[in-house]
Amino acid sequence: MWFKIKLYILFLFKSTNKHGVHSPFVFHLITKCFNRKTDLSQKNKFIKVKKWLLKDETILNVTDFGSGSKVFKMNERKVSDISKVAGIRTKNGLLLIRLIDYFKPKSILEIGTSVGLSSTALSIGNSNAKIISLEGCPNTANYATQLFERFNLSNIEVVTGEFNQTLPNIIHNKSFDFIYFDGNHTQKATLNYFTKCLKTTHNNSIFIFDDINLSKEMHQAWNIIKEHPKVTVTINTFYWGIVFFRKEQNKQHFTIRL
Template sequence: MQKVFSYIKYLIRSTNQHGIHSPFVYDLTTKCFYKKPDSFNKKALKAHRFSILSNKSKIEITDFGAGSKVFKSDLRAIYKIAKYAGITSNRALLLSCITAYFQPKTVLEFGTSLGIGTAALHIGNPNAQITTLEGCKNTAEIAQKQFDEFSFKNIEVITGEFTKTLSTLKFENSLDMVYFDGNHQKEATLKYFHHCLQFIHNESFFIFDDIHWSKEMESAWLAIKKHPKVKVTIDTFQWGIVFFRKEQEKEHFIIRV
């Protein structure tokens, strides 16, 4: 019920491009969010997803996050993980469009899972160097096999609990993009957010998945919006997108996507 009420509030408060007065956000909305997706990218994403949905084998899941609202058992069929718990086709396509629009060179992803979101990041910009973190060894192995099968290059999968693996990462260059989709708990989300702040530059942006997943995540999103380094945020209900552009006035948008 919490998520239903949050969605009703979102629908009441959200707007489209006609209610946006920021040129930066207006261009992002009209030239990315509402633009017709590239047909090649759409076909590539569809082929990758179909390959995973065709996998009927089962794997044991190790979950260090908030757990699943869908599955009761840790033994799960791969195709069911993709179908019921993975990123949807529409969101994967939008993620690919966002990556294509901004062309980030260095990307960090929290939560590889089966690699569908990672594939969207890669397809959007094949030249991006993607570092993706996954807590579960078995899902990480499936994702890596998929990347090899589709010849997705420049993707490094790091397996282990985020609190342990994150501290070992040393980025020579700043991070252009961070996609948070690995732990839907307030304390962990804010911890990862603050850690990644040390790698940002003026054009960096973060995407937080499931910001309305729980009251806890909504509280985390509110704290992120208030951070002094955060200048522009966009709430699409499913995602919270954060920008650090110093030339922008601090402003928050709720946009129907």
């Protein structure tokens, strides 16, 4: 906890807004995406799904293949509690919608479906995109699939199984425009997924890593990712690490307050 507080204080000192950015690409991203309001119809649809999840008392027996929960002590968990503790924050969910709307990726991969709230944001951002979402727990994956059907989010395919088994098959001979990493929040797993997914990138691909400052090892993983030769531009928003592979850009790292 104290490590995260320390990182947040450092983030506040280092971070800037659009006025401290000297990259036209990043400046445009901040002004036209980060700082604009989410389309009202998209926002309302996301809020509707989130409210549904926060009220759902369904109990799921969750199989956790990741780093484990620091909050939940039992595998039986209410959907409402999962959504409250592990679901994407509304502010980030709306930003995810705007990012997808701004870049308009056609092929999206999500590593870590959970009960489907982040997937919902991805789908709302671009209903024409093909979204593949990986989930380790069969019960959670089944719940998310039913949620997508209920809210007519027809462009999401959920693939169930441990990521080390499902990810290689999903990315084999494929490229992705956008990958959202929100699965196993450990340094080893994060770097493993990053390395595997590098082969799917093209010049305009975008990676987003959730919870880069969750722990010391996630912070270390983020620093390693930043220095990879294929990575050119990164943006640290504290909760997210956003990665670009644009060869026309000089290598630059930005710390942006949202």
